[in-house]
């Protein structure tokens with residue numbers, strides 16, 4: 390990267406200081422969407438960047454964009470930056486201040502502490518000789534200039550959706566990071582999720598208050614589903630004089646954060662909105678892995694171990710463990726791979742069947758005959774189509790489909806099958822640790838991860854970035870536009886090598902006939918081509 394190029398938001402707000410950057414602006418006339426992805430369709434008729442903007446930042450210092458269409462900047466060799474919104478996109482001429490970190494004794498020893506404003510992180514790291522450089526995200530980290538003075542900041546933190554190990558650590562590190570890195574003392578907690586903005590009191594958060602909370606599971610702020618009333622939430626933000634909003638939650642929460650950001654932008658408020666993605670299911674795309682996931686997988690080992698001990702101790706015994714995973718089976722897959730005691734892992738992405746050749750019952754009988762016991766791990770969203778006769782259309786307050794209890798269902802089906810005609814006398818021990826794996830404090834490595842996520846969010850908000858979430862991409866912290874992580878779910882790809890590793894470790898049947906496998910491979914391949922390798926990339930990030 391040419392170091393003489395200045396693309397900082399500061400240089401943008403003073404158009405006189407603009408230098409010629411090597412990034413080309415988006416040119417709709419020459420742009421051919423590589424995919425049917427809605428973000429491209431949405432913006433195909435209108436420039437995503439001010440066409441006079443020569444920099445990778447904000448509004449380019451030349452005009453105010455009136456909506457928040459994706460900010461895509463293209464460059465040489467297929468380089469594409471999916472940039473995030475900046476406060477200067479809709480509030481020009483914002484003053485900047487030197488980053489107080491430069492006077493912080495702890496950080497003064499760091500050689501190059503501030504991140505270059507034009508640093509980006511590539512999404513697809515496996516490349517071939519002639520590969521296009523592909524999608525990039527803005528690198529997270531502290532900037533030399535900030536858009537808030539320390540005593541001007543009034544931050545709030547909210548946690549939404551289901552629990553996940555590490556929520557308290559993120560809260561702690563947001564409070565401590567704001568306080569110790571940027572001298573921000575006004576931080577409040579919004580209680581009980583989104584509805585807390587307008588229906589509950591707030592709690593003042595100081596380093597003292599949050600000092601020990603990372604040792605506890607859950608969230609000290611409470612959480613909820615539903616209750617997202619955008620205008621009431623933004624009214625509350627405005628009335629309370631909040632100017633930095635830190636929102637910790639999953640895909641639903643980030644969708645909510647995106648509309649809050651749009652409303653804030655519409656009202657022209659100097660309020661930075663930063664998301665921190667939370668999902669125990671690891672179902673958020675783009676990012677390497679969500680915080681708390683490792684902790685959950687580790688805790689799941691205890692349940693699997695118990696199932697193994699039980700099943701080993703009784704004749705023809707089957708231990709069944711149900712784990713979380715509504716639409717994505719990552720917890721079940723990783724817990725299975727880690728344990729080595731699991732004989733069969735069933736996930737939502739891999740349809741299975743019970744009866745007949747190649748079915749689950751046949752496999753169970755075979756394993757019991759060979760080994761006298763077996764362990765089955767089932768993700769809560771697996772096999773829901775088999776329960777269809779009893780499927781209802783109930784949804785939770787956030788609109789998520791309520792699942793039937795597949796653990797109980799499959800346990801009963803197995804019992805009935807072997808009881809029928811006295812086929813085989815079996816024992817079955819069903820363990821449902823569902824909430825136990827998410828209600829615990831995060832482990833050491835998740836704690837460090839949470840710290841970095843919180844700090845990235847703070848650096849971004851202080852630097853004026855908004856309307857984005859922080860996320861680890863190929864081991865680097867980045868700022869990712871909201872739409873990018875809410876547009877689809879991250880799922881296990883069963884034609885990928887990781888699932889093959891699982892099949893070869895458990896020796897379970899794939900439950901797919903060869904024709905189906907070929908069909909699925911072709912489907913995955915065409916999806917990979919269409920999306921310029923993004924799905925493939927998503928599938929491999931956890932390898």
Ligand SMILES: Nc1ncnc2c1ncn2[C@@H]1O[C@H](COP(=O)(O)OP(=O)(O)O)[C@@H](O)[C@H]1O
Pocket residue numbers: 549550551582583584613614615616617638639640641642643644645646648667786787789
């Ligand atoms: N499309 C949406 N628009 C606005 N708010 C949403 C949307 N989807 C979910 N939310 C809100 O986000 C919060 C959390 O969503 P939920 O799906 O329960 O959990 P998660 O964020 O973990 O996926 C809820 O308060 C819900 O009302």
Ligand SMILES: O=P(O)(O)OC[C@H]1O[C@](O)(COP(=O)(O)O)[C@@H](O)[C@@H]1O
Pocket residue numbers: 550551552639640641667668669670713714715769785789827
């Ligand atoms: O019973 P609850 O609290 O709705 O949570 C159950 C759901 O929460 C999850 O753990 C995670 O879901 P979210 O990421 O949407 O919070 C799912 O696996 C599970 O279906």
Ligand SMILES: [Mg+2]
Pocket residue numbers: 550639640641
């Ligand atoms: Mg969700």
